[in-house]
Amino acid sequence: MTEPTLPPLPERPAEEVSRDTASGAGIAGVDDTGVPRLVGDLDDIGRGFLSALFDLSFTRFITRRLASVFYLVGLVAIGIAFIATFLWGLISGIGSLWWNVGGGIALILSTLIVVPVVAFLAVVVLRFIIESGVALVAIAENTERTAANTEHD
Template structure:
């Protein structure tokens, strides 16, 4: 059962009866991947500019940091979405009981 309110109506809903996080989760995930990738590239280029041994370390650490941060970010975002869906389903159940 989808809500009939548009994105901006939900955004300025002062009662917080509608959630927008589920609609923007994909965008947030994409932005997160971009910033995490830039951070991993900074580690990589920083290590490459320091010499042979730090370059080897950076070649190992940068992809590892990238993957671990992506996993952590994804799990965190999924936890937020799960709690929002739980709240939506709970309010739907409460609404059907009160009728």
Template sequence: MTDSPAPRTRKPKATTATPAAAAPDSPAAEPTVSPTAPALADQLLALDVSAVPGFFRALVDFRFTTFITRRIAGFIYAILLVSILLAGLVAFFSIVVTGVGLMTGGQPVSGVLTVIGALVLVPIATLVAVVLARMIVEVNVALVAIAENTAGLRRP
């Protein structure tokens, strides 16, 4: 895991021997130029974020030298797991209520088949969704692990 990249140093600004350059806080010391899109992108990439703590530093790292995927993968999986289980419960109860409504509405065979279908299909669908969510999170973590492990092999 690459939590702390090599510290970046800022280049000192070129100064001239004029009296306006002697006072760095004065408005005449720095020209006001509206940045264009490439200049703004260069400024964002040149930001020194070494003073910001690890997780938040990675969020503002526009060069993508640090990865947050491994740090938040467990949290994302927990959110997915809770969401899938809640969706499974809602689906189960709504299908059962529909089946009971069919039974009391004069269609007992359709109602019983609907309830049996809920008992069989909803747990299977929920299990498949949990497995797929786990696989997606694992693939993303594996890709980041590959990127972190092969970072040293890149040519300058």
């Protein structure tokens, strides 16, 4: 039985790094645990939203931050539309039974089948559109990062 390999130890202990950081001679971006913290776009996810929103040069993206909000609002709108259409279809179908029994039954059955299918497809399309936008922004961010890290001859 082989012994599991342990991960390599850091070059300097966390205590030494935190002491150096506290004295001003430390490494930028390292907290008192010795673990580098996120710096850059990932660090700014919760901050600077308004400045990014009103960035007229469009150098910072807000799509990833707002994707979940748009998805939630879309789901609520689809849910309200589903309930309203479903109830309207059932009430109209029941009302139609007085004048046209076959038409009323057809309207009730089509409401029971079509409205849930259309609502499901609407959720799928909403998710697809939001994921497409987020993927497009991720491609743009990765391309920008790649271009910044590529040597220019």
